[in-house]
Amino acid sequence: NASGGYSFTNLPTGNNGKYLVDVAQTDPDLPTGYVIGTPDPVSVNPLPGNPTSTVNFGFDPPSGSAGGTLFQDDAAGGGTFGNGVKDGAEAGIANISITLYSDVNANGILDASDTVAASMNSAAGGTYNFTGLAAGQYLIDVNELDPDVPATYALKSTDPKVATVPLNAAAGASNFGFVPPPVIKGTLFYDLDSDGIQDAGEMGIPGLSVTIDDGVNPVITVITDANGDYFADQSTAPGGLILNTTYTVSVP
Numbered sequence: 001n002a003s004g005g006y007s008f009t010n011l012p013t014g015n016n017g018k019y020l021v022d023v024a025q026t027d028p029d030l031p032t033g034y035v036i037g038t039p040d041p042v043s044v045n046p047l048p049g050n051p052t053s054t055v056n057f058g059f060d061p062p063s064g065s066a067g068g069t070l071f072q073d074d075a076a077g078g079g080t081f082g083n084g085v086k087d088g089a090e091a092g093i094a095n096i097s098i099t100l101y102s103d104v105n106a107n108g109i110l111d112a113s114d115t116v117a118a119s120m121n122s123a124a125g126g127t128y129n130f131t132g133l134a135a136g137q138y139l140i141d142v143n144e145l146d147p148d149v150p151a152t153y154a155l156k157s158t159d160p161k162v163a164t165v166p167l168n169a170a171a172g173a174s175n176f177g178f179v180p181p182p183v184i185k186g187t188l189f190y191d192l193d194s195d196g197i198q199d200a201g202e203m204g205i206p207g208l209s210v211t212i213d214d215g216v217n218p219v220i221t222v223i224t225d226a227n228g229d230y231f232a233d234q235s236t237a238p239g240g241l242i243l244n245t246t247y248t249v250s251v252p
Contacts, residue, residue: 092126204228
């Protein structure tokens with residue numbers, strides 16, 4: 001019934017009245033992601049002197065998770081610059097706000113249809129972990145303008161990142177690396193109102209080439225990602241950006 005109660009009545013009792021009580025664990029009315037946490041099925045044998053047997057079934061809430069680390073991808077202590085991996089002595093970044101969205105339309109892009117599932121700040125060492133998640137596709141979005149981001153550092157990793165959470169298991173780690181200057185970055189987007197500002201609902205344009213040229217060194221070409229973002233730093237081929245140098249950025 002509405003309270004979860006059930007009752008089978010007028011059952012024969014005695015040695016010939018043994019029964020198995022079995023719950024349909026795939027019933028569509030079960031809450032999404034909940035799994036049974038008590039034995040199922042259960043054998044019962046109502047006796048003449050005690051004709052009522054009580055068998056309760058408990059369902060545990062979803063236990064999926066998605067997490068990772070925010071860190072300075074700056075080659076400290078023998079690490080590799082800008083490789084998206086926290087290695088060497090690269091420091092984690094604490095207290096950065098992170099928002100988890102349900103990717104409602106499963107398109108891998110943060111848009112108006114996506115809803116906030118949870119939010120938190122990175123812990124000491126830069127780690128974060130969203131728990132109690134139902135299976136599904138999520139987007140993890142880092143506030144790259146958070147005041148606790150080290151001064152002059154810029155987020156190099158794709159943001160937001162797609163996290164696919166299996167049923168009651170962990171998604172693969174979603175790590176975010178920040179690099180020091182020089183950095184040139186931006187977004188190519190559909191400017192529907194022609195105001196030069198990417199407003200809500202104005203989608204980024206993926207797969208476009210962006211050239212970065214100082215007129216002396218080899219031209220750097222980068223491609224916009226799924227969100228229309230592009231990024232270049234001192235590790236970008238062929239020669240990387242150079243401090244105190246003027247560049248022309250253009251879309252061929």
